Amino acid sequence: MIEGKQIIGFEIKAGGDVLWQSTNPATGEKIADFHSATATEIEEAAVKAASAFLIYRKKSGLEKAAFLDAIAAEMTAISDELLTMCIAETALLHVNLSIELNRTINQLKMFGNLLREGSWLDARIETAEPNRTPRPKPDVRFMHIGLGPVLVFGSSNFPFAFSTAGGDTAAALAAGCPVIVKAHPAHPATGELVAKAIQRAAVKTGMPDGVFSHLYDNGLAVAQALVVHPVIKAVGFTGSYRGGKAIFDMAVRRDEPIPVYAEMGSSNPVFVLPEIAKNQADNFAQGFAASVSASVGQLCTNPGILLYEKSKDAEDFANKLQEHFQHTVGGVMLAPNISGAYNAGVQHRAEHPGVETLSKGQTLEGLNIGSPILFKTDSSVFMADATLAEEIFGPESIVVEATSKDEILNIARNLSGHLTATIHGTQADLEAYKELITILELKVGRIIINGFPTGVDVSSAMVHGGPFPATSDSRATSVGTASIFRFTRPVAYQNMPDTLLPAELQNNNPLNIWRRLNGAVSQGRVS
Numbered sequence: 001m002i003e004g005k006q007i008i009g010f011e012i013k014a015g016g017d018v019l020w021q022s023t024n025p026a027t028g029e030k031i032a033d034f035h036s037a038t039a040t041e042i043e044e045a046a047v048k049a050a051s052a053f054l055i056y057r058k059k060s061g062l063e064k065a066a067f068l069d070a071i072a073a074e075m076t077a078i079s080d081e082l083l084t085m086c087i088a089e090t091a092l093l094h095v096n097l098s099i100e101l102n103r104t105i106n107q108l109k110m111f112g113n114l115l116r117e118g119s120w121l122d123a124r125i126e127t128a129e130p131n132r133t134p135r136p137k138p139d140v141r142f143m144h145i146g147l148g149p150v151l152v153f154g155s156s157n158f159p160f161a162f163s164t165a166g167g168d169t170a171a172a173l174a175a176g177c178p179v180i181v182k183a184h185p186a187h188p189a190t191g192e193l194v195a196k197a198i199q200r201a202a203v204k205t206g207m208p209d210g211v212f213s214h215l216y217d218n219g220l221a222v223a224q225a226l227v228v229h230p231v232i233k234a235v236g237f238t239g240s241y242r243g244g245k246a247i248f249d250m251a252v253r254r255d256e257p258i259p260v261y262a263e264m265g266s267s268n269p270v271f272v273l274p275e276i277a278k279n280q281a282d283n284f285a286q287g288f289a290a291s292v293s294a295s296v297g298q299l300c301t302n303p304g305i306l307l308y309e310k311s312k313d314a315e316d317f318a319n320k321l322q323e324h325f326q327h328t329v330g331g332v333m334l335a336p337n338i339s340g341a342y343n344a345g346v347q348h349r350a351e352h353p354g355v356e357t358l359s360k361g362q363t364l365e366g367l368n369i370g371s372p373i374l375f376k377t378d379s380s381v382f383m384a385d386a387t388l389a390e391e392i393f394g395p396e397s398i399v400v401e402a403t404s405k406d407e408i409l410n411i412a413r414n415l416s417g418h419l420t421a422t423i424h425g426t427q428a429d430l431e432a433y434k435e436l437i438t439i440l441e442l443k444v445g446r447i448i449i450n451g452f453p454t455g456v457d458v459s460s461a462m463v464h465g466g467p468f469p470a471t472s473d474s475r476a477t478s479v480g481t482a483s484i485f486r487f488t489r490p491v492a493y494q495n496m497p498d499t500l501l502p503a504e505l506q507n508n509n510p511l512n513i514w515r516r517l518n519g520a521v522s523q524g525r526v527s
Contacts, residue, residue: 048210
């Protein structure tokens with residue numbers, strides 16, 4: 001049963017009288033009423049998180065791993081209920097949501113394994129050399145610890161993977177940080193089911209009251225209050241540029257500025273090199289159309305720009321793009337405001353001088369429909385107006401026709417930051433365009449060769465980030481095990497007695513983790 005109430009540690013509360021509704025975007029049907037969090041409830045969640053941090057940060061890696069595994073188990077146990085509710089709230093397809101739910105469950109387990117293995121702590125030990133000249137060398141030991149309570153914003157387009165128990169929450173909990181989630185109003189009932197699963201897991205594994213809270217609001221009041229609350233030590237956000245930049249600006253103006261890891265959208269340029277445009281146009285166009293229209297284009301890695309050299313050898317390329325794009329199908333978008341913004345953005349681009357509509361997908365009838373559309377322009381028009389490189393969140397992309405390799409490289413040099421860039425080329429193409437790869441290394445967080453950016457594999461090597469404005473901090477990733485470092489800081493212990501050191505740094509290495517001992521990676525003891 002959905003209660004529409006705040007989950008504050010181990011309590012469920014609804015002290016406010018501000019009510020709003022969760023609805024089905026396909027039908028407009030009401031799903032449940034929700035209470036917006038009051039100032040008192042926000043303060044209770046913050047106070048509990050601060051108190052919980054003093055206990056939770058001292059939990060061993062094994063204890064925190066058991067907590068994450070328990071969350072995964074609780075979510076697995078209610079997976080059918082989660083999927084049914086999420087489909088009703090988002091109109092996303094069962095097959096896609098099932099994949100996303102499994103991804104979310106598996107990334108919780110992934111962080112659990114990371115904690116058991118222990119090398120993420122980057123433990124370093126430099127033993128003393130009292131007889132060193134001209135002055136003795138002290139004993140210094142280094143490791144990562146959690147920052148403190150973390151505020152996580154649920155995203156609209158990933159109701160599982162980037163929301164209540166998504167990657168930000170999993171990484172923060174793994175780092176030893178309590179989490180307060182500001183639930184996204186597009187799928188609050190789904191969030192409540194997940195939040196209660198986390199609450200049950202916390203109780204079962206003996207975690208402190210306040211290690212996790214889940215608050216609702218369909219406006220800005222709760223978000224603004226939490227971002228500036230002195231208890232909060234970092235923020236994780238996935239959403240629009242406008243929202244992420246506003247949060248970042250609030251956070252850096254605090255008396256104690258805090259890091260904001262905001263993933264704010266990206267157009268994810270795709271470069272098609274000459275041999276592919278000439279000889280593999282049909283195969284590429286089919287894959288590109290599928291990538292643009294996947295999940296009604298509501299993916300942060302949606303390929304929103306396609307660049308290629310127009311030439312006699314590539315005369316059929318645009319025709320193939322047009323042909324395959326006509327077979328794409330739109331669908332219901334996540335929420336009325338998202339559908340409205342998409343349709344407004346498409347209309348504005350269609351009216352832009354020098355931009356033409358190359359192809360349209362199949363149009364459906366109903367509420368909040370997003371229809372695929374493919375625009376086309378030339379490089380001079382594209383370079384003259386930076387807004388043509390901006391993301392339109394939905395199943396839209398723009399084809400940019402260049403006349404030479406130099407134009408392609410010049411466009412690449414003038415790109416702003418993006419999450420991904422993709423290059424399609426033969427081995428000969430890639431050799432001829434080595435400079436393009438060098439340029440794109442400075443523009444994106446992930447370079448894809450002969451694939452498509454949609455579909456982000458969760459692994460230790462993944463980078464889901466990029467230079468501003470794709471994210472607010474290009475040094476971080478929000479996917480993969482390296483995302484844990486957003487919520488940690490290093491601490492050094494100098495000449496600390498062994499019995500007072502954290503177990504991770506003690507001489508006997510009781511946790512048997514990999515450490516850097518006097519420069520050499522080892523699981524050994526300090527002699």
